[in-house]
Amino acid sequence: MSTVDDAPVGAALELLNISSLLTEDQRDIQRAVAEFLADRVRPHIGQWSEDHHFPRDLVPELGKLGLLGMHLDGYGCAGVDAVSYGLACLELEAADSGLRSFVSVQGSLAMFAIWRFGSENQKQEWLPRLAAGDAVGCFGLTEADFGSNPAGMRTHAVRDGADWILTGEKMWITNGSLADVAIVWAMTDEGVRGFLVPRGTPGFSASDISNKLALRASITSELSFDNVRLPDSARLPEAHGLRAPLTCLDEARFGILFGAVGAGRDSLDSALAYAGSRIQFDRPISAFQLTQQKLADMAIELNNSMLLALHLARLKDAGEIKPVHISMGKLNNVRAALAIARQCRTIFGGSGITTDYPPLRHAINLEAVLTYEGTAEIHALTIGQALTGHAAFSG
Structure with missing residues (x-):
């Protein structure tokens, strides 16, 4: 059988000498990610995809490499520039879209939502753990009937004294059943608001979507919220509207x-x-x-x-x-x-x-x-x- 192991990595992008447009630090980051994937992912990714398996044990290693929330500043995040973050995503998806999806959802959806819209207590509680890969996050916006039109979402939250009661369902949620915390968007009397829902909160459950033909080396889930009671401290205080x-x-x-x-x-x-x-x-x-x-x-x-x-x-x-x-x-x-x-x-x-x-x-x-x-x-x-x-x- 023919092999692709001898292919010069990135040869197709060297016709225009694109690497010359990068700084030494950017090339070093790209090289480090590529070497990690060559050792830990590429030998197994075909089988993982066939088996519908996401390698949960890799998450702390991704954190150690600085890939989780890498474009954010503070709270254990690497704070790299956009080019470096993009190059890391390039290498991740060169291995498999599912792995890049995990990193994107962890860093650019769950972590970014907390970093941009969260309280200082929320940031201190979750961002260092998520950056290290000691915790996993997901992002619940899409619903079965409201994908391109999230403004029509049926998931809602109503005030009950000092608390909120969250009810509804979210669909096609990457990392859903793995998540230690879900960032959930709901309609309220005050417009769309975001909430942090930790794993194990009564009324919160996640079930995996198993009949996927694509992104098989990734976890995709449905989230359900059955009268989930949350304190107001679970609300993202700076998130107002869609x-x-x-x-x-x-x-x-x-x-x-x-x-x-x-x-x-x-x-x-x-x-x-x-x-x-x-x-x-x-x-x-x-x-x-x-x-x-x-x-x-x-x-x-x-x-x-x-x-x-x-x-x-x-x-x-x-x-x-x-x-x-x-x-x-x-x-x-x-x-x-x-x-x-x-x-x-x-x-x-x-x-x-x-x-x-x-x-x-x-x-x-x-x-x-x-x-x-x-x-x-x-x-x-x-x-x-x-x-x-x-x-x-x-x-």
């Missing part, structure tokens, strides 16, 4: 637009290695014009996506990034990576449908990534609104 959870989603979407490049790069690098070693008609298939056309087209799209990601990261570091920028990045880069993964699979022929090679696993995962944290359609309409001034997706 803008709060949407701000958190923009943080996570930023990681996705880099992560998609990683999935595309891994697919293309593996296809390059396979095409160079697979012999047909007495020559490697990489010597045939049709194969080279595929490889060239994919390399152009991949490098364009990477340059877009770096541009957006620099806008973010400068404090100039806007939601429409992130929508453009996620839509373009996920769409490009999905096309690359599908095309790479064709280079492997029949072998490409096995877990021995990554492109089809990436393609299936990217089908989910294309939908979650804003569907392709919603991101397209966000861009359309910026261009025309008309919001086509509101009532």
Whole structure:
């Protein structure tokens, strides 16, 4: 059987010498994450995906490496720049979208919500534990009937004396059954508010969604809240309205637009290695014009996506990034990576449908990534609104 082990890592992104655009510290962070994944994840990820297994034991190791909430300041977080965070997401998703999803939800949704909207007591209680990987967080916004329109959520919280009573259900929640704390968004008489719901709170339960075809090396759950009583200290005091959870989603979407490049790069690098070693008609298939056309087209799209990601990261570091920028990045880069993964699979022929090679696993995962944290359609309409001034997706 042919192997991809000899492929030069990142070869597909070196045509434009993109590494020269990075600082030494940024390259060091990217290299450290890649080496960790090569040792601890890559030898097992195909089997984990097939077995629908998330490696919970890796979480403290991710914390030790500084990957959890790495772009946040203080409370045990690394406080790196946006480029470094993006490069870490790129390497994580090059291994598997499920692993990047875990890190995104932990750091850019659960931790960011507490860091940005929480009280000092909430930050002190949860952020150091979450950063170290001693605790896991999840983010409950989506409901079965309200994905693209979270403003219609049915989960609600009502005041009862000094407490709140939380009732409802959330769907498609990454890390749900693993979580030691859930960040839950609910409708109240005062508008949308966020609450911290620790594991074991009476009335709070989580059940896993087991019939997934994508993101199989990731835990996805349904959360249920049956008259859950919470003190007012569980409320995120600085979160007012739907803008709060949407701000958190923009943080996570930023990681996705880099992560998609990683999935595309891994697919293309593996296809390059396979095409160079697979012999047909007495020559490697990489010597045939049709194969080279595929490889060239994919390399152009991949490098364009990477340059877009770096541009957006620099806008973010400068404090100039806007939601429409992130929508453009996620839509373009996920769409490009999905096309690359599908095309790479064709280079492997029949072998490409096995877990021995990554492109089809990436393609299936990217089908989910294309939908979650804003569907392709919603991101397209966000861009359309910026261009025309008309919001086509509101009532």
